[in-house]
Amino acid sequence: MAAVAIQGLGHPRKRVEDARFIRGKGNYIDDMKLPGMLQVDIVRSPYAHAKIKAIRTDKALAVPGVLAVITGETLKQYNVHNMPTLMSDTQMVLPLDTVKYQFQEVAAVLGTDRYTAADGVAAVEVDYEPLPVVVDPFKALEPGAPKVRDDKESNHIWHWEWGDRAAADKAFDAAEVTVKENIYIPRIHVASIETCGCVAQWNATEGHLTLYMTTQAPHAIRTVVALITGHLGLSEEKIRIVSPDIGGGFGGKVPAYPGYVIAVALSIVTGAPVKWIEDRTENMAADSFGRDYHISAELAGKKDGTLTALRFKTIADHGYTDAAANPSKMPAGLFHIATGSYDFKNAFVEVDGVYTNKPPGGIAYRCSFRVTEAVHTIERMADLMAHEVGLDPADFRMKNFIKPEQFPYKSALGWEYDSGNYAGALQKAMDMVGYKELRKEQAEKRKRGEFMGIGISSFTEIVGAGPSKDFDILGLKMFDSCEIRVHPTGKAIARFGTKSQGQGHETTYAQILAEELGIPADHIKIEEGDTDTAPYGLGTYASRSTPTAGAAAAMAARKVRAKAKKIAAHLLEAAEEDLQWEQGKFFVKGSPDRAKTIQEIAFAAYTNHPQGMEAGLEAVSYYDPPNLTFPFGSYICVVDIDRGTGEVKVRRFVAVDDCGVRINPMIVEGQIHGGLAMGFAPALMEEISYDENGNIHGSNFTDYLLPTAVETPKWETGETVTPSPHHPIGAKGVGESATVGAPAAIANAVVDALWHLGVRHVDIPITPPKVWALLKEHGAALEE
Amino acid sequence: MQFAGTVTIDAPRAEVWKFLTDPHAVGRCAPGLESLEIVIPDKQFKAVAAVGFGSVSVKFSVDVEWVELDPPNRGKLKGRGSAPGSAVEGSSEMILRDLPNGSTDMDWSADVVVFGTIASLASRLMGSLTRRLTGDFFNCVKAKIEG
Numbered sequence: 001m002a003a004v005a006i007q008g009l010g011h012p013r014k015r016v017e018d019a020r021f022i023r024g025k026g027n028y029i030d031d032m033k034l035p036g037m038l039q040v041d042i043v044r045s046p047y048a049h050a051k052i053k054a055i056r057t058d059k060a061l062a063v064p065g066v067l068a069v070i071t072g073e074t075l076k077q078y079n080v081h082n083m084p085t086l087m088s089d090t091q092m093v094l095p096l097d098t099v100k101y102q103f104q105e106v107a108a109v110l111g112t113d114r115y116t117a118a119d120g121v122a123a124v125e126v127d128y129e130p131l132p133v134v135v136d137p138f139k140a141l142e143p144g145a146p147k148v149r150d151d152k153e154s155n156h157i158w159h160w161e162w163g164d165r166a167a168a169d170k171a172f173d174a175a176e177v178t179v180k181e182n183i184y185i186p187r188i189h190v191a192s193i194e195t196c197g198c199v200a201q202w203n204a205t206e207g208h209l210t211l212y213m214t215t216q217a218p219h220a221i222r223t224v225v226a227l228i229t230g231h232l233g234l235s236e237e238k239i240r241i242v243s244p245d246i247g248g249g250f251g252g253k254v255p256a257y258p259g260y261v262i263a264v265a266l267s268i269v270t271g272a273p274v275k276w277i278e279d280r281t282e283n284m285a286a287d288s289f290g291r292d293y294h295i296s297a298e299l300a301g302k303k304d305g306t307l308t309a310l311r312f313k314t315i316a317d318h319g320y321t322d323a324a325a326n327p328s329k330m331p332a333g334l335f336h337i338a339t340g341s342y343d344f345k346n347a348f349v350e351v352d353g354v355y356t357n358k359p360p361g362g363i364a365y366r367c368s369f370r371v372t373e374a375v376h377t378i379e380r381m382a383d384l385m386a387h388e389v390g391l392d393p394a395d396f397r398m399k400n401f402i403k404p405e406q407f408p409y410k411s412a413l414g415w416e417y418d419s420g421n422y423a424g425a426l427q428k429a430m431d432m433v434g435y436k437e438l439r440k441e442q443a444e445k446r447k448r449g450e451f452m453g454i455g456i457s458s459f460t461e462i463v464g465a466g467p468s469k470d471f472d473i474l475g476l477k478m479f480d481s482c483e484i485r486v487h488p489t490g491k492a493i494a495r496f497g498t499k500s501q502g503q504g505h506e507t508t509y510a511q512i513l514a515e516e517l518g519i520p521a522d523h524i525k526i527e528e529g530d531t532d533t534a535p536y537g538l539g540t541y542a543s544r545s546t547p548t549a550g551a552a553a554a555m556a557a558r559k560v561r562a563k564a565k566k567i568a569a570h571l572l573e574a575a576e577e578d579l580q581w582e583q584g585k586f587f588v589k590g591s592p593d594r595a596k597t598i599q600e601i602a603f604a605a606y607t608n609h610p611q612g613m614e615a616g617l618e619a620v621s622y623y624d625p626p627n628l629t630f631p632f633g634s635y636i637c638v639v640d641i642d643r644g645t646g647e648v649k650v651r652r653f654v655a656v657d658d659c660g661v662r663i664n665p666m667i668v669e670g671q672i673h674g675g676l677a678m679g680f681a682p683a684l685m686e687e688i689s690y691d692e693n694g695n696i697h698g699s700n701f702t703d704y705l706l707p708t709a710v711e712t713p714k715w716e717t718g719e720t721v722t723p724s725p726h727h728p729i730g731a732k733g734v735g736e737s738a739t740v741g742a743p744a745a746i747a748n749a750v751v752d753a754l755w756h757l758g759v760r761h762v763d764i765p766i767t768p769p770k771v772w773a774l775l776k777e778h779g780a781a782l783e784e
Numbered sequence: 785m786q787f788a789g790t791v792t793i794d795a796p797r798a799e800v801w802k803f804l805t806d807p808h809a810v811g812r813c814a815p816g817l818e819s820l821e822i823v824i825p826d827k828q829f830k831a832v833a834a835v836g837f838g839s840v841s842v843k844f845s846v847d848v849e850w851v852e853l854d855p856p857n858r859g860k861l862k863g864r865g866s867a868p869g870s871a872v873e874g875s876s877e878m879i880l881r882d883l884p885n886g887s888t889d890m891d892w893s894a895d896v897v898v899f900g901t902i903a904s905l906a907s908r909l910m911g912s913l914t915r916r917l918t919g920d921f922f923n924c925v926k927a928k929i930e931g
Contacts, residue, residue, distance in 0.1 A: 043869075044869060044900075045900070046866070046869055046870050046871040046899040046900020046901065046903075047871065047899050047900070048899075102899070102900065102904075103900075103904075121868065122868040123868075124868075125866075126866075128866075128871070130873075130899075281901070281904070281905070285904065691903075691907075693897060693899060693903075694899075695898070695899060695900070695903035695904055695907070696904045697904065697907060699904040699905065700904075700905060703904075703907075703908070
């Protein structure tokens with residue numbers, strides 16, 4: 001039999017999970033059909049703010065197959081009509097008398113199947129008395145504005161600030177040059193192709209709940225369910241959360257939604273399994289959104305282009321409740337990465353959270369807690385300052401970058417950046433794209449009246465939350481875990497506290513273990529998502545799996561190796577200190593023939609272990625990262641603007657990413673391609689907006705435009721490798737870099753193309769009508 | 785959404801007024817009308833009508849009230865309706881004027897606000913759809929009165 005390849009770090013191993021995905025054999029929530037399963041569907045409010053005067057259920061109950069209709073009053077009997085958000089705010093599961101945003105849950109109908117339940121929903125009659133609506137957070141802060149929350153003093157949720165305000169103000173007073181811009185990062189939605197849903201299965205005999213659900217954080221959900229249902233006698237050992245295959249999460253599947261609670265309540269009451277699954281509009285209109293930050297940004301510098309200070313003041317629109325999924329102590333997430341890749345001596349950021357009559361949220365849409373907002377702003381502002389002082393944006397960045405020798409670098413906002421070579425990444429991107437030639441071409445085209453722009457984004461991310469001293473969610477520290485069991489035949493199973501939603505954990509975790517243990521990756525089974533079997537962890541989001549659980553994999557493997565060494569010493573009748581490790585075996589130093597493979601050692605662990613030692617070969621690691629990781633990169637985008645239609649055509653897009661050590665270069669490449677598409681989308685296409693009555697615009701894929709293969713440009717990728725010094729295998733995480741970094745490159749390219757007309761900024765999404773209006777305003781539109 | 789227009793009807797003002805303030809008469813021209821019930825004569829009526837917005841078809845129950853009636857010059861009504869997941873509110877006004885040739889000019893205006901599913905799913909269609917429906921409606925009214 002041919003030797004099976006180890007396929008460790010750096011190997012472009014094919015994704016093992018794809019064997020089922022590409023055959024249509026994945027197991028998603030909506031694939032689940034349990035015997036006797038019932039379905040719930042939800043009545044939702046057409047109004048963004050209204051009193052509920054009456055809910056009449058008689059016609060719904062008369063629909064054949066409709067079994068029950070429940071309202072907030074029903075849930076109130078069990079005190080589960082409200083639930084806590086991950087930010088310790090309150091969210092209605094079902095309302096008692098008022099709705100606060102359009103498409104809010106009003107009542108739930110249980111039927112024998114999805115169609116019956118939907119017919120029941122259509123037959124529920126609700127009388128509403130509309131109330132004044134506020135959808136603009138600035139108006140919400142004005143005196144006399146309609147109050148969104150009856151239980152709060154005002155629409156102002158919290159104020160958060162970071163940095164030294166006085167020092168920043170002083171630097172601004174002394175500045176030779178300042179630039180200022182108002183930047184809006186619009187509300188968008190993760191729009192995962194699989195919507196949210198669950199199957200709740202209550203076992204009345206054993207008092208046990210199994211909840212199959214689309215969650216990125218199964219353990220945290222189990223603890224939250226135990227906390228909010230403890231008064232009903234449901235305790236944590238009797239709750240099992242199973243997260244099956246997930247069709248995209250992107251942060252949207254971190255929070256708990258009312259539908260989950262409703263399904264659980266109905267399963268407990270009926271004793272039957274109950275499925276809840278959203279349709280597209282429910283998902284888009286009622287689940288947590290991303291972004292919605294209004295940022296007033298200022299930079300200060302010297303005439304030679306040296307940056308000296310930064311001040312960002314932000315209004316964060318959280319909708320009806322703060323249902324973000326940030327670390328508890330950080331209501332604005334990691335927005336204080338706002339100094340980006342630049343060596344600022346002074347910086348101050350402040351954020352005010354505001355309630356409006358919009359759906360709740362503020363989740364990290366494929367980014368590590370508000371990092372996209374920070375990166376987009378600093379990268380837009382860097383371009384503005386570069387133009388202001390008359391420097392090429394590339395030269396300006398090179399001048400202000402944190403230098404390689406400054407790492408570990410302490411930022412003015414308190415982070416310790418682990419490692420970086422920003423100039424190296426930008427230079428590589430410039431070489432790949434042919435930067436000088438492009439600038440020449442741009443100048444020539446401009447003379448001919450053609451608008452071409454070149455945009456740079458040299459982003460620095462902050463991922464891998466996080467060190468337990470600062471990072472928790474509802475008090476749960478943000479470590480993550482890996483448990484390894486090596487079987488007697490030298491094969492292994494490893495379980496994790498994270499949960500893949502497409503990242504390829506089944507492939508890459510096995511590669512880390514293969515590298516550390518010398519067991520071929522194909523001989524290691526990876527499991528996640530079942531809280532009855534997996535070790536506790538905080539889940540997968542914010543690019544944290546590789547920095548935390550990936551590190552736990554290496555650490556647990558090293559514990560296994562330490563025990564394996566003792567067994568090898570026993571088998572080889574040698575002293576432990578005389579043994580040397582080479583991938584897959586221990587041998588006696590100087591006698592490479594006297595060796596025991598990991599497979600032989602594993603067998604001995606169950607058949608011939610040393611007296612006095614416990615049998616078996618297992619280990620578990622709960623990894624508490626000493627710091628976050630700071631992936632970075634430089635993207636260069638080239639656009640052509642159609643003066644007749646306002647369309648922005650991305651002609652080239654070069655992405656150089658540095659995520660430290662690459663576990664599987666093929667998967668990294670795939671993550672970057674997907675991330676770039678999800679950065680391209682909000683830059684040019686995606687936005688959820690509301691009219692003054694709180695009606696959503698963008699609740700379906702006709703109005704909310706996702707890029708398809710037709711719109712998506714060809715990506716050109718490159719890499720540099722700067723390992724993280726504190727991560728066991730030097731990896732940093734890459735799932736979100738491209739989503740974070742791409743929008744600014746595109747926006748900068750558009751403004752670059754129009755700069756000579758006097759255009760200084762354009763908010764994303766940069767749609768053809770928006771560009772057309774700018775061209776018209778500056779007399780540059782081509783009209784027949 | 786606000787709409788307005790003028791229709792010339794080849795009939796005397798009193799006849800036009802009588803037709804337009806009779807819900808049953810007008811109902812024959814209302815698109816998708818399924819039922820009509822007079823609650824208080826010349827004051828309140830209820831209607832059920834099915835309207836298709838592109839791929840979305842919704843059945844509205846509407847309560848309508850005359851808030852001003854100045855026969856045969858001016859009338860204003862307000863309505864509020866609901867459908868599963870949607871709601872509509874609006875007001876409409878008509879002013880009748882004699883023309884020298886014995887026919888009547890009607891200036892009409894309407895202010896309609898929609899909420900919920902139809903607002904979010906069909907907002908792009910609403911303008912053109914409403915223009916078509918009102919066009920059909922007034923052509924029908926004109927034809928029925930002019931007989």
